[in-house]
Amino acid sequence: MLGTIRAFWNDQRGVAMILVAIMLPVIIGFALLVIDMSRANSLHNDLQKGADAFALAAAAELDGKSDAITRSNNALATLVFNTYRFADQAAGDPPGATTLAAAGVTWRYLSSLPVNDSDPITVANVTTDATDARFVEVTVTPVGFSAMFPASFVGGVNGFNIGSVSVAGFNSAVCDFTPMFICNPYEDPTAGITLEEAVASTDYRRRLIQLRKIGNGAALAGPGNFGFLDPPVGIGHGANGLAETIATSVPKGCYASGTADTKTGQNAGPVEDAFNVRFSIDPGGNKFNTAEYGPARNVRKGAIKTGKGNNCPKLTDLDFTKPGTMGMPRDQTFPYMSGRMGDGNWDLTGYWNTNFGTSPTATKPAGWAVTKPTRYEVYREELRQNIQATPSTGGEIGTPPNSCLPQITTVDRRILYVSIVDCNRLEDEGYDLNGNSTDIPVRAFGSFFLTEPVRSSASTSASVMVELVDITGAGGRGSLQDFVRDEPQLYR
Numbered sequence: 001m002l003g004t005i006r007a008f009w010n011d012q013r014g015v016a017m018i019l020v021a022i023m024l025p026v027i028i029g030f031a032l033l034v035i036d037m038s039r040a041n042s043l044h045n046d047l048q049k050g051a052d053a054f055a056l057a058a059a060a061e062l063d064g065k066s067d068a069i070t071r072s073n074n075a076l077a078t079l080v081f082n083t084y085r086f087a088d089q090a091a092g093d094p095p096g097a098t099t100l101a102a103a104g105v106t107w108r109y110l111s112s113l114p115v116n117d118s119d120p121i122t123v124a125n126v127t128t129d130a131t132d133a134r135f136v137e138v139t140v141t142p143v144g145f146s147a148m149f150p151a152s153f154v155g156g157v158n159g160f161n162i163g164s165v166s167v168a169g170f171n172s173a174v175c176d177f178t179p180m181f182i183c184n185p186y187e188d189p190t191a192g193i194t195l196e197e198a199v200a201s202t203d204y205r206r207r208l209i210q211l212r213k214i215g216n217g218a219a220l221a222g223p224g225n226f227g228f229l230d231p232p233v234g235i236g237h238g239a240n241g242l243a244e245t246i247a248t249s250v251p252k253g254c255y256a257s258g259t260a261d262t263k264t265g266q267n268a269g270p271v272e273d274a275f276n277v278r279f280s281i282d283p284g285g286n287k288f289n290t291a292e293y294g295p296a297r298n299v300r301k302g303a304i305k306t307g308k309g310n311n312c313p314k315l316t317d318l319d320f321t322k323p324g325t326m327g328m329p330r331d332q333t334f335p336y337m338s339g340r341m342g343d344g345n346w347d348l349t350g351y352w353n354t355n356f357g358t359s360p361t362a363t364k365p366a367g368w369a370v371t372k373p374t375r376y377e378v379y380r381e382e383l384r385q386n387i388q389a390t391p392s393t394g395g396e397i398g399t400p401p402n403s404c405l406p407q408i409t410t411v412d413r414r415i416l417y418v419s420i421v422d423c424n425r426l427e428d429e430g431y432d433l434n435g436n437s438t439d440i441p442v443r444a445f446g447s448f449f450l451t452e453p454v455r456s457s458a459s460t461s462a463s464v465m466v467e468l469v470d471i472t473g474a475g476g477r478g479s480l481q482d483f484v485r486d487e488p489q490l491y492r
Helices: 002-010 015-059 068-078 195-200 239-247 268-279 348-356 375-385 423-428
Strands: 082-085 097-100 105-110 135-146 159-175 180-183 209-213 225-229 254-256 415-421 444-450 464-471 484-490
Touching: 015 068, 015 105, 015 135, 015 159, 015 484, 068 105, 195 464, 239 268, 348 375, 375 444, 375 464, 415 464
Parallel strands: 180 415, 209 225
Antiparallel strands: 082 097, 105 135, 135 159, 159 254, 159 484, 180 225, 209 464, 415 444, 444 464
16 A cells, blocks of 8 residues: 555656646636737727828818818718727627727817927917818727736726827928919909919909019018029029029929928029020020920910021010011900909900911810900910911911920920919918018919010019919819829828
8 A cells, every 4th residue: 555655656647737737727818818919909900090091081181271171070070981890899880890980089180290209299289270280180089998818806907998099291292393482363352352263263264464573582472473482402593593493394303382482582584584485585695405495385475586597586586566466465454453463354356366367277166255265275275276387467376486496295384383372361470471481381382374475674574474274272173183292191
């Protein structure tokens, strides 16, 4: 008997079973913790992705317009639908999935972010002004998480809440456009319309606008004044460098759409030449003499070259008074913007008859008898019918002379793409607007049709005559989408 007891005592077979039995609760507990951590991490990822999606959808509407917050709220309510898993299931949901809808989030709009990412967002960053909202903070309502690990056995709780916060903002850049800004002409109270209303109606778009350049360091305020933006990095900042960026058909660099920095100085001569090369007018001095500075496909301007010689005409070589020539006519009256915005009533019949009245192939669209077109629409119709080479009754043709640079066909050289600034409003808000300002908020980017060459005189030095074509954003007609790069992005 004693030997049997001694043998049993020394027998170590099956000891692993004892150790496993002792450690089994610990092993199961760790396994449950690992599973819970995985489930919690998966739930948090789902909620964070949902918060990010809500924030990006909302931020994409924050373009600085007066209805930006309304559109952003609508996006939150209708554009995003998420589900998350490994949480308490709601009635009617698929097994293992719970809907995360806009009702499950809260948000607030921000005009700025703290300098450091570690700093909390405070009420000083919050705004309710749609034109000032640049960011949105989305908070997902914490979701209950039921743990598998029985934490109550060790004095803990078997469930907790998981939530997420996301901050997104709206960035937009405009590329391939003229480094030029215009003080919003429709801020003038006599205009009686907003920028968006002007874009929406042919009656308003055909109003001719006289843009007047500001002086060296002069105030920007005044609807219809224009100036220049600081050229992109790598471009000369003198008059010649600025003129090159205006004259080229291959613009260099992109500009942030939110704000702009202005370029001081008059730069009159080189800049005027930069506009006029679009009309196949030689600036002289061997300037702008490479292919990228070529003219538009249609350069009809109501002028005939004087004198002999087969050279590309300079501005002084052109006779704008010869009978039988007519460029795009100006409006008959200019009752708005202190005489610098026309009423839209221009001599379409005289223009068409002078330039195409004897052509058997030119056909004036019937719709023009019902609604008078804009000058830009007439210009595009000439290109569509390919009648720009038709001689006027005085002998002018619209195609560039062979002695000038070859015409540019890849872009429309008669269009200026510029930033539009609410100068009056910004001055009322305390902005120091002058010819050398930084971080000026931009209302929108717009396209304007250049109706005639820039012709300096004692009374109209550096005035540029244009017609509004389109603007970026919700109030636009959609023709500028290729120039705008809207990029909502996550910040936190």
